[in-house]
Amino acid sequence: MGRYILKRVGYMFLTLLIITTITFFLMHSIPGDPLAHMAKNLPEQVKQNYYKKYGLDEPVFVQYGKFLKNIVTEGNLGESLRYPGRSVTDTVLENSKVSGRIGFQAVSIGIVIGITLGVIAALFRNKWPDYLVMFIAILGITVPTFIIAALFQYLLTVKFEILPTTGWGSFKHTILPTIALAFTPIATYARYMRSNVLEVSNQDYILTAQAKGVSQFNIVIKHILRNAILPAITILGPQIAGIFTGSFVIEKIFGIPGLGSYYITSINDRDYTMIIGTTIFYAAIFVVAQLLTDILYGIVDPRIRVSNKDQ
Known part of the structure; x- marks a missing residue:
């Protein structure tokens, strides 16, 4: 029974990894910019600072790697784009x-x-x-x-x-x-x-x-x-x-x-x-x-x- 439970736990983490990966890339494949509406009236330099803060100025695979690292090492899912400062x-x-x-x-x-x-x-x-x-x-x-x-x-x-x-x-x-x-x-x-x-x-x-x-x-x-x-x-x-x-x-x-x-x-x-x-x-x-x-x-x-x- 113990071996069976360990196997099921392994499958559980694998399933979560697959779901996380699919969700991440699906969200980033949607056309448009998530910060465009919020930062449309801001100066260009301030916009760039926002993109850098949230890592949106980096390639999507780099963003994905950092996202997984934060989840595994810190249990951190990131910061809300809509409500800055809210975890x-x-x-x-x-x-x-x-x-x-x-x-x-x-x-x-x-x-x-x-x-x-x-x-x-x-x-x-x-x-x-x-x-x-x-x-x-x-x-x-x-x-x-x-x-x-x-x-x-x-x-x-x-x-x-x-x-x-x-x-x-x-x-x-x-x-x-x-x-x-x-x-x-x-x-x-x-x-x-x-x-x-x-x-x-x-x-x-x-x-x-x-x-x-x-x-x-x-x-x-x-x-x-x-x-x-x-x-x-x-x-x-x-x-x-x-x-x-x-x-x-x-x-x-x-x-x-x-x-x-x-x-x-x-x-x-x-x-x-x-x-x-x-x-x-x-x-x-x-x-x-x-x-x-x-x-x-x-x-x-x-x-x-x-x-x-x-x-």
């Missing part, structure tokens, strides 16, 4: 805490409620609980997140005035964004778990346990749930990354100062360093989440640990 690394770390808090709450709620609803739907197949869960799942998958957010915003802030409409500061400000973001994970896990539980329930060892008089509760907890949850773990990594990358609109709707708002602003402002930095951060979240998913797979299913030792 990209500090901005990403500071604002990702806000996005991360909402994302963690949404994923946690989505996993717990989604798995519970999926098991209930499978145990009451073709009955009203099953139909209700599938109806919720269809809504969560087909209805866009911003529609759900706007609906809850109207009901709970305008109609009944229970929660704040926008802003950030207290736990109440996180409730509506969390609910809006959690709908998709709830729907996804409910569908996956329903299908997996139905498949596992027809296995011979489940029928044997039922014939031996094992209680339904023990069968579900000890046999069905542990085996049915394995395929659902596969989507955990993409779900975590999707919560971060899919929170842009939600943060905009609720006025949340998360990383998504900075990412959108950096694209509009052509802030190369901020775009590259946030892209690397999102990529890192995805590959780390995939790594943790693989490790969790080995913890839940001992057969995977044994197969990895044989490799």
Whole structure:
């Protein structure tokens, strides 16, 4: 298992290097000058000083080499072109805490409620609980997140005035964004778990346990749930990354100062360093989440640990 984890960590860093390289050269291949709009009214000598400060007067491969060196040796993603003096690394770390808090709450709620609803739907197949869960799942998958957010915003802030409409500061400000973001994970896990539980329930060892008089509760907890949850773990990594990358609109709707708002602003402002930095951060979240998913797979299913030792 240790060798497998080391191999996966190596692949993780290789993936990040490839993504960093592609993003860097794509950004520098876009026509135009990122400082043209900011420095258009400045004297020529001042413009040249700006280009020299950000290294834009050097060949792109030299800029790339210095960029990688700063990341590896200092963990420095550079300085924002739009906001001179503001470190990209500090901005990403500071604002990702806000996005991360909402994302963690949404994923946690989505996993717990989604798995519970999926098991209930499978145990009451073709009955009203099953139909209700599938109806919720269809809504969560087909209805866009911003529609759900706007609906809850109207009901709970305008109609009944229970929660704040926008802003950030207290736990109440996180409730509506969390609910809006959690709908998709709830729907996804409910569908996956329903299908997996139905498949596992027809296995011979489940029928044997039922014939031996094992209680339904023990069968579900000890046999069905542990085996049915394995395929659902596969989507955990993409779900975590999707919560971060899919929170842009939600943060905009609720006025949340998360990383998504900075990412959108950096694209509009052509802030190369901020775009590259946030892209690397999102990529890192995805590959780390995939790594943790693989490790969790080995913890839940001992057969995977044994197969990895044989490799």
